[in-house]
Amino acid sequence: MSRRTLFGLGLGGAAAGLLTACAGASTTGASSGALSFLSTQFIPIEERQKFTAILKNRVKSPAVAFNSVEAGTFATTVTSQVKAGRVSVSLLGGLHGDLAPHTDRLLDLDDLLGELSDAHFSRQLVDVAKYGGATAKYVPWMQASYVLAVHKKALRWLPSGVDVHNLTYDQFLSWMTAAKKGAGKPVFGLPAGPDGLYHRFFQGYLLPSFTGGQVVPFRSPDAVEAWKYMKELWAVSTPASTNYAYMQEPLSSGEVLVAWDHVARLLDAPAKKPDEWLMVPAPRGPKGLGYMLIVAGLGILKKSPRQKEAQDVIKALCTQAAQEDVLRENGFFPTVGGDLPSGLPAAVAMEADAVSRQQSAKDAIASLPPVGVGTLDGQISQVFKDCFTLICLQNKPVQSSLDQQANKLNALLKQVKAPCWAPDDTTAGQTCQVA
Structure with missing residues (x-):
């Protein structure tokens, strides 16, 4: 089954939005030397632990401190750091709606998307990441329903x-x-x-x-x-x-x-x-x-430290191998193009079939x-x-x-x-x- 078939958006100019948030903010990344990754994803402790293991396995450098927080905390943290002129977060991961209020604060990532051409993101996903403007404000990370x-x-x-x-x-x-x-x-x-x-x-x-x-x-x-x-x-x-x-x-x-x-x-x-x-x-x-479509993206604030390293983390998370890890472990589907891997856990394969039927329905909304x-x-x-x-x-x-x-x-x-x-x-x- 093709990933692009599974998640063909067809949303026109509408912004696509996302999933749930997580809990437990901190800024340990700034003090420990690890790159600080603030995200609204993977709130259940099991999901957070699994994703942290994926980060350690797939991102060889730099070390990453993954902090999952509720959507409200995410918004407050980003806004307060930017206004204070003391941004410690290097990488943001959130639902399309979580990132939407901060589009003016986010880097344009068209150049990075160009470097990720082998990922074969669908044109619809890239267009959605532009929020109606000319350039993408995040790199599509994962999607679900x-x-x-x-x-x-x-x-x-x-x-x-x-x-x-x-x-x-x-x-x-x-x-x-x-x-x-x-x-x-x-x-x-x-x-x-x-x-x-x-x-x-x-x-x-x-x-x-x-x-x-x-x-x-x-x-x-x-x-x-x-x-x-x-x-x-x-x-x-x-x-x-x-x-x-x-x-x-x-x-x-x-x-x-x-x-x-x-x-x-x-x-x-x-x-x-x-x-x-x-x-x-x-x-x-x-x-x-x-049906509800969930899309999450990876973005970088204009005032974030360690921007080049944050881009390296994005590249590592937008490989087929890393996204297949997330699919197998946490059930979030890839944004990168290509066929879904063979040998998926049976439960994941069943979900993929249900999502595909849901989205491909002639009267789907x-x-x-x-x-x-x-x-x-x-x-x-x-x-x-x-x-x-x-x-x-x-x-x-x-x-x-x-x-x-x-x-x-x-x-x-x-x-x-x-x-x-x-x-x-x-x-x-x-x-x-x-x-």
Whole structure:
């Protein structure tokens, strides 16, 4: 399977955006002699440890101090260091949206991309890295998405004639309803715990599939129907979902048989017995198959120290070997061109197939996490979480709940003056607002 086929973006002039953030900032790199690498990626300790091992193996020089931090901390750290004129961070790694507020502070990296011509980055990825300008502000690093993991035990309740790889939301609800009745308990779960990514389900999957957008139609009649659907789906979901951070854990223990989550947070479940599992695309709704595309990049601040060494680290991380390491260990897909390697772990290969089916669907709607919102990313995501709490957990009226949260969302977006991101119209150039 071609990497370029797997992640053909087709986003036009829209900026592509990214994944989750990590925790635990420090500036040890400056004092220890190691090059300081600040990133919003690889927050779980296991992921961070695996990536640190990859760095040590693939980057022979210089030594690198990898510091993973939450998106808000990332934004604050970069801004404060630049304003103080005391930049200690040499390399930045973040989602497209994490880097977006700092484009004026980032080096132009077209020359470096020219040196990386053998990496065969897709033209779409390079164009996205330009943020609508003339030059690339980062080098594409890795990409990912979210899919459904299905234990084959759950297939006994799949309605007759329904293709598990080509589900509608109505079919999925019927399936999970039948499964709850047949199993005597819910079998579907979402990562709806405090550290889970369930807000990405609403932002990138549910709302785009029902409304065609994420922000502008936030409180539209179509959005009301989406949240009414979500109430029905939640009624046949395990209540313990509000405790789950990563769905691979309840899947592995058998607490749930079907789950939606980020590809990196599903891998452990099918790893030992892949013959018992399927990975399938998310369902489609009235507007199409909404899915979220995650793209991360590597950038360098104009005032960063050790810029030449930072570029050497980027070169080392944009080889096929290094990106295959990340794919095998942490489940993030390569940005460099070429075929995916043979002999992939079965779980990774299944995810690649599901992602490919999702993106190649004729009615696919590519969605992005919030772009250009900086330190308000958490607050904006909280709006979507609060909709879930009000409507699904507290049984509040849908329309009034959406109206209330729309006012909060509009106020936040006015603060940062962020334009809309896909799938909303990105051509207006004005501050994105709920209609």
